[in-house]
Amino acid sequence: MSDQTTPDFVPIPLSKLYPDEALCTDIYLLINSKYIKYKNAEDFISVEKYDLFLSKNVVSVYIAFEDSLTFMNWLKETKEKSIQEVVDNVGEEFREEAVAREEIVERVFETFAAEELNKENVSILKSQADELIESISKKKIPLTILARLTKKSPSIAEHSVNVANISVYLALAMGHAHQYVLENIYMGALFHDYGKAKIPSKVLEDPSNITYTKAIEQHPIKGALLISKIDGLQDQVTTIIAEHHEQHNGKGFPNAKKGEDIYELSKIVALANVFDNICANNMQKGDKEMYKQAIKFLEHDKGKKFDPDFLAPAIEALYLAYK
Structure with a gap:
């Protein structure tokens, strides 16, 4: 890495960048009041480094001022590419929902990367989530479209939004149609890994x-x-966050809860979390095989991690969405 002391640099929110995408210009970090070159043009920020920045509360990187126009055009192109990936999953008629998803991902990263939880960011996220759910309800969008509003990426921000969309899909498939319930499960899923994002990088x-x-x-x-500590979020949201690693057989964490002691909506988010993690681990195999492996894992559970009465309809819903 090379030192730079010139002041002609502009900040770029890290939430605007995409991991594993070739950069169009050099980028810099501001360390001890000096701009230090971090990546060259054509290099990329890996998912692991992207999430490491998040755990270190790094919210911005920097580019040389003269590269601003080039970089802004590149940002626009990469964002359109990311949105198109989701549009390819759901169809052109649902582009508006794909764009809304992209905005939520950016806000999740900004919220998680901030040194302290920002009430305003949480409030904006809640409004974005409410609008997405209301839009899907009003437009009578097929439920399976919600399950496909996902993107193949192991980054924590993308994963959080994937889990939220899959969770609401499963909740709807199981008869939870009330807006209040869907909003709570969405927010619980969005923040299920917030505590993980706050684990010190060391x-x-x-x-x-x-x-x-x-x-x-x-x-x-x-x-x-x-x-x-954030006003305006329901107790159900914090319960979901606290229980998303509990298991039906009592071998989960942090409190080894079992069976009916686990909140129903927590069970949904727990399953969506595992499903998306397995998809991320198999995303190089192509969509069909990726979904097949994730569903097969759930089928082999047989009442260990997941309530069998809940698991059967969940698997049926996943088959319907990803067949």
Whole structure:
């Protein structure tokens, strides 16, 4: 990395960038009042580094002022490319919903990357979520479209929105049609990994360390506690966040709850979370095989992690969405 002391740099919100996309210009980090070149043009920011920046509360990178126009045009093109990926899943007639999803992803990253939870960001996210759910209801959009408002990416922001959309789809498929319930499950799913995003980066560097294990096991409680401090969010939201790693057989964490002790909406988010994680692990295999592997994993559960009475209709709904 090379030092730069010239002041002619402009900040770019990290939430506007896309991991694993070749950069059109050099980018810099501001460290100890100096601009340090971080990546060259044609290089990229990996998903791992992208999420590491999030855990370090890095909200901006920088570009040389003379590269501004080139970079802004590139940002527009990459955003359109990202939206088009979702449009390809749902169809051109649902472009508006694909654009809305993209805006939510950006806001999730900004919210998670901030050093402290910002009430205004949470409020905007809630409004965006409410508008998306209301739009789907008013336009009588097929439920399966909601399940396909997802993007193949392991980044924490994309994953959070994927889980939220899949969770609401499953909730609707199981008869939860009330706007209030759907809003709560959406917000609970969006923030299910907020506590994980707040684990210090040094802890995340060594998965073999007991400190890492403890941090992972406590992230649902940490996330729920932080979210509970925001006025305007219902208790159901924090319950979902706190319970999204609990399992039907009592072998989950952080409280080893089992069976009916686990909130119904938490079960939905837990399943959507596992489903999307498995999809992310198999995304290089193509859509058909990726979804097949994720559904097969759930079919083999047989009442271990998931309530069998709940699992059967969930799998049926997933087959319908991803056949």
